[in-house]
Amino acid sequence: MKKIAIMGAMPEEVAPILKKIGTYKTTEYAGNKYYEATYNGVELVVAYSKIGKVFSTLTATTMIEHFSCEVLLFSGVAGGINPELKIGDLIVATKLSQHDLDITVFGHPMGYVPEGSVFVETDKDLLALSKEVADELGKNVIEGVIATGDQFVHDEKVKANIVKHFNADALEMEGGSVAVVCNALNIPFFILRAISDTADTDASFSFDEFMESSAIISAEFIMKMVDKVISK
Numbered sequence: 001m002k003k004i005a006i007m008g009a010m011p012e013e014v015a016p017i018l019k020k021i022g023t024y025k026t027t028e029y030a031g032n033k034y035y036e037a038t039y040n041g042v043e044l045v046v047a048y049s050k051i052g053k054v055f056s057t058l059t060a061t062t063m064i065e066h067f068s069c070e071v072l073l074f075s076g077v078a079g080g081i082n083p084e085l086k087i088g089d090l091i092v093a094t095k096l097s098q099h100d101l102d103i104t105v106f107g108h109p110m111g112y113v114p115e116g117s118v119f120v121e122t123d124k125d126l127l128a129l130s131k132e133v134a135d136e137l138g139k140n141v142i143e144g145v146i147a148t149g150d151q152f153v154h155d156e157k158v159k160a161n162i163v164k165h166f167n168a169d170a171l172e173m174e175g176g177s178v179a180v181v182c183n184a185l186n187i188p189f190f191i192l193r194a195i196s197d198t199a200d201t202d203a204s205f206s207f208d209e210f211m212e213s214s215a216i217i218s219a220e221f222i223m224k225m226v227d228k229v230i231s232k
């Protein structure tokens with residue numbers, strides 16, 4: 001069975017996962033803590049990266065290259081764009097982009113750099129497994145585009161611009177970079193987010209109020225994904 005990485009960005013995003021796992025070994029590496037455990041006979045490595053594309057790149061790379069993880073599951077919160085997404089709702093990324101990657105002055109589309117791509121697609125098998133999990137839990141999980149950037153979005157105009165360029169359903173600050181890493185290193189990956197706010201003028205208040213409860217909703221689903229991956 002493959003060694004599974006479970007990542008979040010903030011402590012609150014991995015705390016419910018560590019609680020469920022119970023006992024684990026803590027290793028410090030490159031300024032982060034990595035929690036190693038055997039769970040139902042499978043090796044897991046859990047970590048939160050800290051916020052943003054750079055830290056999440058470091059952590060995803062470390063989990064794969066240093067801890068030898070062979071599949072990566074990300075759990076956390078996001079700002080909703082798709083009006084169907086309410087606080088606490090789950091979105092699974094079908095593909096991700098970097099909404100703040102901008103060399104458009106040279107004639108390239110937003111999110112594109114030469115030899116890269118605007119979108120990185122997630123693993124189809126993990127998507128199919130998440131449908132099974134959602135059905136079993138009787139949960140409505142939206143599949144869609146997630147846009148990632150190094151900013152907490154709290155402005156309708158910024159949101160509208162992200163929709164214009166990427167037709168995104170949700171936005172956050174790590175998924176797109178984790179996607180680039182996993183894609184480059186050939187690691188199947190899955191990005192799950194529960195909505196904490198709707199990236200509007202009230203976003204920071206909503207985030208403060210709902211981040212923890214939404215992180216728990218996402219973590220509970222991710223642990224069902226782990227069970228599902230193990231059972232296959």
Ligand code: ADE
Nearest residue numbers: 077078079152153172199
């Ligand atoms: N994660 C959760 N809400 C967010 C927002 N509004 N902007 C960026 N990342 C987020």
